[in-house]
Amino acid sequence: MELETGETMEPPPMPERAPRSVSGLVTLRVDGEDLTVPAGTTVAAAMVNRSHQSPGGPLGSRRLGLRRSVRGELRGPLCGMGICFECRATVDGHPHVRTCMTTCRDGMVVLTDA
Ligand code: FES
Numbered sequence: 001m002e003l004e005t006g007e008t009m010e011p012p013p014m015p016e017r018a019p020r021s022v023s024g025l026v027t028l029r030v031d032g033e034d035l036t037v038p039a040g041t042t043v044a045a046a047m048v049n050r051s052h053q054s055p056g057g058p059l060g061s062r063r064l065g066l067r068r069s070v071r072g073e074l075r076g077p078l079c080g081m082g083i084c085f086e087c088r089a090t091v092d093g094h095p096h097v098r099t100c101m102t103t104c105r106d107g108m109v110v111l112t113d114a
Contacts, residue, residue: 028108043099043110044077044087066099067113089113 027036028043030050037046044066051064065074066089077087082101090111091097099110 026104026106026108028104028106028110030110031112037104039104041104043089043091043097043102043104043108044080045100046104047089047099047110047112048077065112 024039025036026039026041027034028046029035030047035046035050037049041049047066048064064076066077066087067075069075075086077100078084079086080100082098085096085098087099088096089099091099091102092109
């Protein structure tokens with residue numbers, strides 16, 4: 001596009017897409033257990049699915065909890081859009097990562113406090 005000043009204005013570059021696995025699945029390690037999910041799944045969504053698929057559902061053996069509050073209460077995803085910070089976990093050694101804003105990658109290591 002040419003401006004009145006004679007300068008040209010290029011459109012912004014397209015953002016790079018996250019690499020996709022060939023199988024369409026990625027495997028991450030959550031608290032020492034492998035978890036395979038469809039590519040593009042957020043860590044928070046993977047954790048919700050994991051808890052629902054465990055015996056007893058979300059209140060069963062794999063309770064949905066990514067961290068504990070200062071009073072020891074289990075905390076998990078609330079807003080799902082990066083506002084509340086309730087879904088924080090340690091991801092690849094980085095503490096306090098908002099898992100609802102983080103896409104699962106092959107080999108990712110997630111540690112929860114739950
Ligand atoms: S669920 Fe609210 S910031 Fe992640």
